[in-house]
Amino acid sequence: MFISDCLGINDKGNLTIGGCDTLELVQRYATPLYVMDEQQLREHCRQYRSSIEKYYGGNGLVAYASKSFCCKAVCRLAMEEGLGLDVVSGGELYTAMSVGFPAQRIFFHGNNKTPQELTEALEYGVGQIVVDNLTELELLNQLAKSQERVARILLRVKPGIDAHTHNFIRTGQIDSKFGLALETGEAMQAVKAAAALDWVQLVGLHCHIGSQIFDIAPFEETARVMLRFMAQIREETGLELTMLNLGGGFGIQYLPEHDPKPYETYMDGVSRTVHSECEKLGMKIPFIVIEPGRSVSGPAGITLYRVGSVKEIPGVRTYVSVDGGMTDNPRYALYQAEYEMLVANKASQPKTQKVTVAGKCCESGDLLGENIPLQQAVPGDVLAVLATGAYNYSMSSNYNRLPKPPVVFVRDGKARVVVKRETLEDLIRNDCE
Numbered sequence: 001m002f003i004s005d006c007l008g009i010n011d012k013g014n015l016t017i018g019g020c021d022t023l024e025l026v027q028r029y030a031t032p033l034y035v036m037d038e039q040q041l042r043e044h045c046r047q048y049r050s051s052i053e054k055y056y057g058g059n060g061l062v063a064y065a066s067k068s069f070c071c072k073a074v075c076r077l078a079m080e081e082g083l084g085l086d087v088v089s090g091g092e093l094y095t096a097m098s099v100g101f102p103a104q105r106i107f108f109h110g111n112n113k114t115p116q117e118l119t120e121a122l123e124y125g126v127g128q129i130v131v132d133n134l135t136e137l138e139l140l141n142q143l144a145k146s147q148e149r150v151a152r153i154l155l156r157v158k159p160g161i162d163a164h165t166h167n168f169i170r171t172g173q174i175d176s177k178f179g180l181a182l183e184t185g186e187a188m189q190a191v192k193a194a195a196a197l198d199w200v201q202l203v204g205l206h207c208h209i210g211s212q213i214f215d216i217a218p219f220e221e222t223a224r225v226m227l228r229f230m231a232q233i234r235e236e237t238g239l240e241l242t243m244l245n246l247g248g249g250f251g252i253q254y255l256p257e258h259d260p261k262p263y264e265t266y267m268d269g270v271s272r273t274v275h276s277e278c279e280k281l282g283m284k285i286p287f288i289v290i291e292p293g294r295s296v297s298g299p300a301g302i303t304l305y306r307v308g309s310v311k312e313i314p315g316v317r318t319y320v321s322v323d324g325g326m327t328d329n330p331r332y333a334l335y336q337a338e339y340e341m342l343v344a345n346k347a348s349q350p351k352t353q354k355v356t357v358a359g360k361c362c363e364s365g366d367l368l369g370e371n372i373p374l375q376q377a378v379p380g381d382v383l384a385v386l387a388t389g390a391y392n393y394s395m396s397s398n399y400n401r402l403p404k405p406p407v408v409f410v411r412d413g414k415a416r417v418v419v420k421r422e423t424l425e426d427l428i429r430n431d432c433e
């Protein structure tokens, strides 16, 4: 009935998550509130891990893309589930290291890593630095030399695949700020440059074609292109790369009409391509890494808000305003990302109206959605936005000096705070007199 398995309705007609009544959660922790079902997070990790076992005989790794939702608790959870980690900043790296995440299982991404971030990554012994461009390659070589430590690297390649998703979350095509293009020869130039450097060890390639992708074909085509490039590298340089990181991007269900493929289907399709292509090219199957983010954390989360005002503009629309907004979920304002919503305390009632859900920020574009089917909402109701586990908390801001909501993990009917609510004092903590 719901887009996420962790949701239900109890005998009071209230929405539940992980066996907890959302109204009780709100009473205890107030609103706005991020809630994540821990069991579902763990199950997603396990499904990916077991499919690596099944399709690559364990010759691979699932690196959770922490940008989708990063805090100490989720880094710890990924570590406990035996995953690797994709980080993209000194902050994500620091969070991971603060819980003792094994550095060898970390992939450090980014199109403009600072010298300080690279230095820290080297000091921590990060297993794979994913080099984005030639300037970074040179810089990393110098930094590694000064630490007398060889940096293990992958090169980020743009495979030239145009995945059909929103412009802002497409990354595999030539016009992207990420990585080195194949078509222009830039990627091969970087391979040769890396091979000639003393303080970097090129072990493989990385690519990521975008996010929220439903088709399997672009993933299969990407694997094919990347493997052919690895064969070309072997031919031109004699270098046999041993690792191929195929990125993340698997789509999830945000709306009832979305129909993402089960993870197994992606893994099956891509692994068939990998096996057959390697055979054709006479190559050993490389160590395969995948980096799912949204599909691990997204479906496991919801956000709960209190409805404040309901403003009906006759013949125009009805605004239902909540006590959060683009500060805790900027995705509608950024790229019209759509969500399913419901009134948590009327979860078993039919949705009889279509409304615009607005946040409380001083910005007309501060909307969480338009044309949203919803139960009759009145001030005081609790609004639930579903599948907000990815790119919500991690993209939140303090615009209008709104404190960030807390994150609560629920499991088997029990709840625990994993990120505290920010206080007003937190907001002025770094202000100088």
Ligand SMILES: Cc1ncc(COP(=O)(O)O)c(C=O)c1O
Pocket: 065, 067, 068, 086, 109, 207, 208, 210, 211, 212, 247, 248, 249, 250, 291, 292, 293, 294, 295, 390
């Ligand atoms: C390099 C890289 N890997 C993995 C991901 C995770 O993508 P998703 O959350 O769509 O699985 C991203 C997302 O932007 C990315 O840039």
